[in-house]
Amino acid sequence: MNPVSPLFEKIDSSIEKKLDLIESSYVRYAVRAMLACLFLTLGTAIAFAVAMKGDEMVHGLGKFLYAFMFSWSLVMILYMNAELGTSNMLYATVGVFRKKMTVAKALKLLFTCVFFNLVGGIIFAFFVSLTGPFQNLAPDNYMYAGIAAKLAKPTLQILAEAMFANIVVNTSVIVSLRMKDDAGKVPAIIFIIFIFAFLGYEHVIANFPAFSLAFFASGGNIPGMDVAHIVHNLVFAFIGNYIGGGLVIGLVYAWLNSSKSKYVD
Numbered sequence: 153m154n155p156v157s158p159l160f161e162k163i164d165s166s167i168e169k170k171l172d173l174i175e176s177s178y179v180r181y182a183v184r185a186m187l188a189c190l191f192l193t194l195g196t197a198i199a200f201a202v203a204m205k206g207d208e209m210v211h212g213l214g215k216f217l218y219a220f221m222f223s224w225s226l227v228m229i230l231y232m233n234a235e236l237g238t239s240n241m242l243y244a245t246v247g248v249f250r251k252k253m254t255v256a257k258a259l260k261l262l263f264t265c266v267f268f269n270l271v272g273g274i275i276f277a278f279f280v281s282l283t284g285p286f287q288n289l290a291p292d293n294y295m296y297a298g299i300a301a302k303l304a305k306p307t308l309q310i311l312a313e314a315m316f317a318n319i320v321v322n323t324s325v326i327v328s329l330r331m332k333d334d335a336g337k338v339p340a341i342i343f344i345i346f347i348f349a350f351l352g353y354e355h356v357i358a359n360f361p362a363f364s365l366a367f368f369a370s371g372g373n374i375p376g377m378d379v380a381h382i383v384h385n386l387v388f389a390f391i392g393n394y395i396g397g398g399l400v401i402g403l404v405y406a407w408l409n410s411s412k413s414k415y416v417d
Contacts, residue, residue, distance in 0.1 A: 155412070155413070155414050155416050156416070157409040157416040157417050158330075158417070159326065159329060159330055159409070159416075159417040160246075160250070160406070160409050162329045163243065163246055163329065164250065164252055166243060167243050167246065167247045167252045167253065168252070170235070170240070170243060170261060171247075171252075171253055171257060171261065174260065174261055174264065178264075181235065181264065181265075182264065182268045183268075184233065184234050184235040185234070185235040185236075185237070185264065185265045185266075185267075185268035185269050185272065186268050186269070186271055186272030186275070187232065187234040187235075188229050188234035188235055188236045188237075188265075188269055188272065188357070189269050189270075189271075189272030189273035189276055189357065189360055189361055190234075190272055190276045191229050191232060191234060192225045192229070192269075192273065192357065192358055192360070193272075193273060193276035193277050193280055193361040193365065194228070194276075194280070195221065195222050195223075195224055195225025195228065196222060196225070196277075196358065196361045196362050196365060197283075197285070197286075197361075197365060198221050198224075199217070199218045199219075199221040199222035199349075200218065200294065200295040200298075200362075200365070201285040201286075202214075202217045202218070202221050203215065203217050203218035203221075203294045203295070204285075204289075204294045204295060205217075207293075207294045214294045215352075216350065218294070218298075218349065218350075219346050219349035219350035220342070220346060222345070222349045222358075223341070223342040223343070223345035223346045223349055224342065225345070225358070226321065226324060226341055226345050227338055227341050227342065230325070230328055230341065235265050235268075235269075236265070236269065236357060237262065237265045237266035237269045237356070237357045238317075238318050238321050238322070238355060238356065238357050238393050238397055239321060239322060239325045239397070240261060240262050240265045240266075241262065241318065241322075241393060241394050241398035241402065242322045242325065242397050242398060242401055242402035243261070243402075244258035244259075244261055244262045244398065244402075245258070245398040245399065245402035245403050245406070246402045246403070246405075246406045247261075249402075249403060249406040249407070249410075250406055250410075266356075266357070269357045269360055270360050272360075273357070273360030273361040273364055274360065274361075274364045276361060277360075277361045277364030277365040277367075277368060278364065278368050280361075280365060281364075281365055281368035281369045282368075286365070286368075286369040289369060289370070291373075295365075295366055295369070296366060296374050298352075299362065299363060299366040299374055299377070300374050300375045300376055300377075301352075302352075302354070302359070302362075302385060303374075303375070303376035303377060303381040303382065303385060304375070304376050304381075305354070305385070307384070307388050310354050310384075310385060310388040310389055310392060311388050311391060311392040311395075312392065313351075313352070313353040313354040313389075313392065314353065314354040314355070314356065314388065314390075314391070314392025314393045314395075314396065315392040315393070315395045315396035315400065316348065316351075316353050316396060317348040317353035317354055317355045317389075317393060317396065318355065318392070318393040318394070318395075318396035318397030318398075318401075319396040319397065319401055320344060320345065320347050320348040320353070321345065321348065321355065321397060322396070322397040322401040322402065323344055323401065324340070324341050324344040324345055326401070326405070326417075327340050327341070327344060328340070328341055330417075354385065354388075354392065354393075355393065356386055356389040356390045356393050359385060359386060359389060360386075363377075363382055363385075405417065
């Protein structure tokens with residue numbers, strides 16, 4: 153008999169809750185997925201707003217401020233029990249590996265979540281774009297420059313950055329599951345997420361509100377902001393995110409914890 157992993161008991165419990173909700177109340181599951189991008193939109197908005205102000209004062213300060221403020225997004229998502237597509241890449245993969253769900257149910261869970269993350273990202277970004285900080289922005293501001301840089305990245309760079317981004321996100325998720333004290337959990341999440349935010353790595357769900365907010369605020373007047381560049385980024389960010397979160401973290405740790413050794417998580 154394999155030793156019981158306390159971590160994977162929690163992951164199994166989360167998988168069971170997700171499946172129960174999506175099967176018993178699809179609409180409620182969809183709303184939880186949309187709420188994830190409410191919190192991501194707010195985190196993205198404050199991150200860009202603070203970064204734009206910071207860069208006006210000291211060149212380069214904006215990047216640091218952006219990463220720190222954006223990191224609060226995952227704190228809100230985890231504590232408000234919203235459904236995030238990139239963490240569900242881990243849950244879906246682990247669920248299939250540990251025979252807690254079928255491949256069909258895993259795909260339903262993952263793609264429902266990602267679709268309604270997108271819907272939420274567009275809707276909430278539109279309304280945030282109507283608020284004061286995003287009116288009459290200078291053409292060369294931090295947000296527009298950052299989005300243009302994202303859209304100009306080549307395929308291999310997007311894949312590599314997306315892989316590491318979701319390694320970071322799902323490491324943060326696992327760390328939060330293992331920690332009991334909120335006073336330690338919150339700063340741990342913030343400083344782990346800071347890694348990918350500061351390095352500018354690609355996170356497909358975070359790009360939903362980021363691209364939408366920049367589009368609505370600028371009227372689409374950003375270099376490279378067209379359907380082809382946006383779809384290119386999102387498709388390869390999704391693939392890279394799945395490799396990092398679903399395979400490197402999810403599948404590898406599920407396999408490690410299927411051992412008969414006492415060394416489990």
